[in-house]
Amino acid sequence: MLTLIFLTFVLGFGILLLKKPVQTKFVALISLLPFSIFLYLLSFLRSVKDGVNSVLYRSEWIPSLGINLDSKIDGLSLLFGLLISGIGTLVYLYATSYLRGHPLLHRFLSYLTIFMGAMLGVVTSDNLITLFIFWELTSISSFFLIGFNNEQEESRASALWALAITGLGGFFLLSFGVIVGAITSTYTISDLLTQSDVLKDSPFYLLIIVFLFLAAFTKSAQFPFHFWLPGAMKAPTPVSAYLHSATMVKAGVYLLARFTPILGGTMEWSTILLVVGGITMTYGAFHSVFRKDMKGILAYSTISALGLLVFLLGIGTEIALYAMAVFVLAHALYKAAFFLITGIVDHALHTRDITKLRGLKKYFPLLTVAAVIAALSSAGIPLTFGFIGKELIYESGLHYIDYNLSLVLVGALFFTNVFLTGSGFLIGIKPFFGTPIKDYCISHKPDWRLIAPPVVLGFFTLLLGILPVIAYKEIILATFSAMNGAVVEMPLAIWHGVNTSLLLSGATIVLGTAVYFGFKCWNSSMNVVERFEGIAPKNIIAFIVEKFRQLAFRYTWVFHNGYLRSYLAVIIVFFIGLVGYKLFADVPLSVNTVGLSEFRTYELVVFLITVVAVVFAINTASRLTAIAATGVVGYCICLIFVFYGAPDLGMTQFAIDTLTTVLFLLVMFKLPAFLKLGNSKIQFRDAIIAISFGILISIITLQALVSPADKDISRYYAENVYTLAKGKNVVNVILVDFRGFDTMIEGIVLSIAALGVFSMLKYKDDEE
């Protein structure tokens, strides 16, 4: 399985090189790639369709960290895998015609292939970390696909929004994985099944599921993160059909379904999913009928459908899980068809405004059939697969454990389905029937590559609608078992007799038709809806983003203002705070008075001279005085070295100090006097900082004196200085023999400094 995914990636990058060949008519052959994956995945049906077994592939990647490239194929993976590769086949075929002659077709196909590989990786991965990696890959490749028309500013902005929102979710997925890994000490998802209780009893359970939900909700466009999806409709239509109806947005649903047997079934789990899914599905369904743009309608009805899936997972009963499995398949079949049909209409007539489209039946007879089937399936008319889904959805609402709550659930489901039916009719019926508004001029006669995909989808909708038992036996049972954790038979059938859910279905269709005919008045009330734009989640988040940007800007301005001394001040203050706190909190302060050498008068004199020189250096208005005073400080230190047994240091300090002062004076004597810069307030502040730093250093020094350094090294040098190195001055021998290399490298450093000095002086000569 892994080989397959990586092969897909390699091919994806390989297509980039095929700029010329993809422009020929043989490009349709590229749809053989997803098709062969589809056939390969079909071969797994036999192994997993009983719902008990699954196929595991193990391969190590970073075994020491428990990160492995494991794959697991069970019913759930296979359902999504088949959708990805199956609808992928149709989308590839469609795209080669839709984007025919586009100069960047090779890039498009490459992104699409990488996306498909990543998506297959998400649904087959059996390791949390690799799942995260594939998850992020889908976000990144979808960024390129959404922004494919990169010369349009709106396209780029939508791509960025989609990446920002789904990328945010990615962080939460990683955090989720890390916390789960820390609690259970495994990243392997199939091993987590046995540790379900450990996770549920963990004090972090709520945190875990919230992180999981945030990852899933951002990806699956749940309220309030839904707004990136309508924006993402800027993508070419094949992308919308593929990513935003059938595959990527369902990755979040997949994630929730995957973890249902591990984390699901608790109060918190159901409540959050029911609330968020419920809001999303009603909000999306209600919004969908206010749009005129076909893609806009589809975007909101897709949001609603995703909310419905989350809602079903929130109900979490066996029948709800069945409903969810069926609805994933049914929705993918009809929604992808809707998108593809929209693309054809847009391509041929250059408009997607449903108020301007009527009577297209005459121009696209075959397409009309496919559109009607999709519309009927979305409305849940018997003999379409959508009907089976709708029945199960109502059943799961009706059979909820709590009777009072079940009425609320059914109410929400009913409301959603009514509006979904209406919006489905708006797409599948409205543009095709009635008398044409004008004589449309069809600029692009759609060829078979455009027409075939929605027709194939329509065929499957009908086939599975008439013979649902095929779907049940092959895949739905296995999908359900993977989510439920145990096999429970519940065969799908068209006819259950007259019962409540059938009546509800009937009522849905009637009211949905009413919504459809009420379109005109819905449409005129669009203005009312627009009034609430200010509190729409998109604007709120955009507002937050803008504020955050301003905050970052101000923050940068305060801390990164371009003044060296304010950086230094920040660093020093931070140092004082941190070290000072540690010193007073954790170190017992004491002064070592044992074994201190007494001081003589001449030492005190030297000390006083130093202090006076320092004060002069700070206060003087003359540059020369300041430099001379610093020189005096250096000489005093030189004397201290001489007093305390360091003649070499004394000599060096003397020579260097003289040299520095002379050099300084040579360069500086021409300069004017110091300007008195900065006011007394700033000087006072700096003095406070400087004095606290000095006090801190003094305290550190005192504490260091309490515990003297280890003398072993010094003793070693002293004892071996003559026997090993034949020298008697230990300091010299250390420098030129024991640590000879260090001194040599020091020499190199000095040479580099000398070269720098030389080249700077030389540069001046050249300039003149």
Place this chain on the structure above:
Amino acid sequence: MELLLVLLVGILYSAGIYLILRRSMVKLLLGFMMLGNGANILIFLMGELTKGKAPIINGDNIHFTDAYADPVPQALILTAIVISFGLTAFAIILLKKVHETTGTDDLDSLNIQDLDI
């Protein structure tokens, strides 16, 4: 004497920090030298102070017969003095160059003169 030196370290560090927070480049450099001196004394204090006993073996002996000053801090300080000279010399010339090019010693005015240079 140790306590006096501890005080001296504190004074040199304070003076150094105060000077590097000034706007003048010359003061920045002087502050840097003060900090260097303070650090040297600090290291010097870490070896116990031994009055007048240089770490040099007397006469024909091959081992120390008397107390001696700790040689390791001395070796470190020697290196530090020389390296800081390299740095200071480079900085002084750089300063001269900056002053020649921009005609100012004020660090703040360097921020806005990118175009003139």
